[in-house]
Amino acid sequence: MVVNSDGGTVTLGEVLSLPVLARGLPKVLAGQDRLDRPVRWVHVTEWASPASALRGGELVLTTGIGFPARLDDYAAELCDVGAAAVVLELGRCYREAPHELVAGCRSRGVPLVVLHCGVKFVDVTQEVHAMILGGQLRTLRTAQRIHDTFTALSLRGAGPDEIIRAAATMTGRAVVLENLAHQALIFASVERVLDDVLNRWEERSRATPSPAERTDVCGQEGWLVTSVEFRGQQWGRLAMLPASPAEQHFHSEHVVILERAAVALTLARLTRETRWEEQAHRDALLDVLEQRQLSWRDTRTRITALGVPVQGRRLAVVVVRVDDRAVLLDKLRARLEGSALVGDLGERGVGVLLSFREPGGWRALAEEITELAGAPVHVGAEVGELSEVARSAAEAEQVADAVPRGGPPGVHTVTDIGLPELLYALREDPRVQSYAERQLAPLLAYDQCHGTDLLATVRHYLASAGNKSIAARRGHLSRQALYQRLRLIEEVLHGDLEAGDFRAQLHVAVAALDAQRAGRAARAEGGAPGK
Known part of the structure; x- marks a missing residue:
């Protein structure tokens, strides 16, 4: 689990493979396991x-x-100063490597290489320095390219998804943004599948400590981790995962990209009002409701990585329609953390995907939601699989469309939808509007022309199921006055109120008219129809 310093620095193994040194027939006598040591420069010396x-x-x-005279001291000096290696050319002074030098280098981990044939040290110096300088130039160009990429993203206001996707594309590694609660909010992966990246994310993340320095490789899985700050405080972490569990190596270019991405994320958070936790929950919720995921397994893994377990759980969708969605969203996230996805669905309302263990467990949560909202909540069918959540959502929205907005707090399900609620949901349908107009237009015209309120009498009569005594009491009328009005209504509508079919037709027409008027009242109060 190391970060390789590539680019401007070459390794000892790369140097030994150069033709100029290969001609000297090099042999490594000590430090065979340290050929990955970086070589910063070449130094020719005959000093003691x-x-x-x-x-x-x-x-x-x-x-x-x-x-x-003491070659062990020579090896000790090279070890103390951190020399990459010592190359001894045989033939001029020694026919073979001194045993004391070999032993000293081996005991101190200093690579010792002998050349059995002479080479020109000036040629070696020139070749290696050209390689180092060429690498440094490539490093500068790479750094400039990285800088230009993330600067361009920041200048055009790129969101966190695009920034993380750029980091993943440039490195070919999976990159994950998490908050301090170890919830994976945004991720991008080039080769590794989503389930491999996010499976058991919280558990794995908690087992990966933050680096002591700004960026480092951490944990048993060997994640490259850097912090993401917001207004001077650590807000979360950006993690780059190894290409595979067996290949836990990163290059310095990876470090630069991860750190530049973290800075770009900080700038994006400063310039965007949307909180990323909210956006992550909303996106995951919409993926389920609109069935726009690639696989249900990936969706389940992603939701679990956000801190909401769904495996083996019962699920139900709740829709709440209120004027101030932002305030309600904050309340719901604080109360339902770990048990629900909460998202702003725009004019559709506030959507909540509840996750619970026992059948019927949604009811207690829905009652808490209606209390927090101070408004009706609409609950879809309880389901056992993510693939069925869209059906629950459709049912919840059907219930929401059928319940007039602004009513008292309460929990509503599809079983609460009667004729008035159904006609309220269908109030914008031209066929329903036409039916109500066709049935009641003569009565409404008579009331308007004569200043009467025969429609109210019809309501009382229908609500009393045709019982005239009860209808008279509800309308505060004498029986005789009620009889007179009923006869007049029959004349205006050309029907028999004693006939069951005619009464049923009037009942539907009056309910449809009331639904249309309730919809207009909602619009007058500033709410969208049915929202």
């Missing part, structure tokens, strides 16, 4: 004590002419 001229990371070239 070369440490004063070194800074660390140098490939030391020597013929051994100036070796001190």
Whole structure:
């Protein structure tokens, strides 16, 4: 689990593979397991004590002419200063590598390479330095490209999804943005499948500590992790996952990309009002409601990574329609964290996907929601699979369309939809409007012309199921006055109120008219019809 310093730095193994050194027939006598050491520079020296001229990371070239009497001390100096390796050319001073030097290098982990044929050290220096400088130039160009990419994203107001997708595309690795609650909010992956990336995310994330420095490889899985800040405080983490569990290596370019992405995310959060937790929950909710996911397994993994378990749970959709959705969203997220996805569905209302263990467990949660909202809540069918949630949502919206907005708090399901609720849902249908007009137009015209209120008498009569005594009491009329009005109504409508069919037709027409008037009242109060 290491971050490889690529680009401007080459490794010892790469240097030894150069033709200029290969001609010397190199053989590694110590540090065979350290050929991945970075070589920062090449230094030719015949000093007995070369440490004063070194800074660390140098490939030391020597013929051994100036070796001190104690070669163990020579190896100790190179180890202390952090030299990348020492290359000894045999033939001029030594026919074979001194045993004391070999033993000293092996015990201290200093790579020792011997050349059995002579080479020109100036050629080695030139080749290696050209490689290092060329790599440094590539590193600068790569850094500029990374800088330009994320600067362009920030300048045009790119959202977090696009920023993380860019980081994943540039590195070929999976990149995940999480908050401090270890909820995976946004992710992008080029090769690894979603379930592989997000499965048991919270558990795996909690087992991966944050780096002591800004960015480092952390945890048993070897994630490259950096912090994401907002207004000077750590807000979350950005994690880049290894290409595979067996390949837990990252390059310095990966570090630069991850850190630049974290800065771009901070800028995006400063310039955008939408909170990413809200957006992540809303997107996941819409994926389920609109069935726009690639697979239900991926959807289940994603929702679980947001902190809402759905495997083996019962599910139900709740729709709430209120004027101030933002306030309700904050209340619901605080109360239902860990048991529901909550999202703003626009004019459709506030959507809630409830997750509960026991059948019927939605009722207690729905009662809490209606209390928090101070408004009716509409609940769809209880289902057992994510693939059935869309049906629950459709039912919840059907109930919401049938219940007039602005009513008292309460929990409504499809079993509460009677004739008035059904006609309220269908009030905008031209066929319903035409029917009500055709049945009641003569009566409404008579009332308007003569200043009467025969429609109210019809309502009382129908509500009393044709019982004249009860209808008279409801209308505060004498029986005789009621009889006179009923006869007049029959004359105006050309029907027999004693006939069951005619009464049923009037009942539907009056309910349809009331639904239309309730819809107009809702619009007058500033609400959209049925919303």
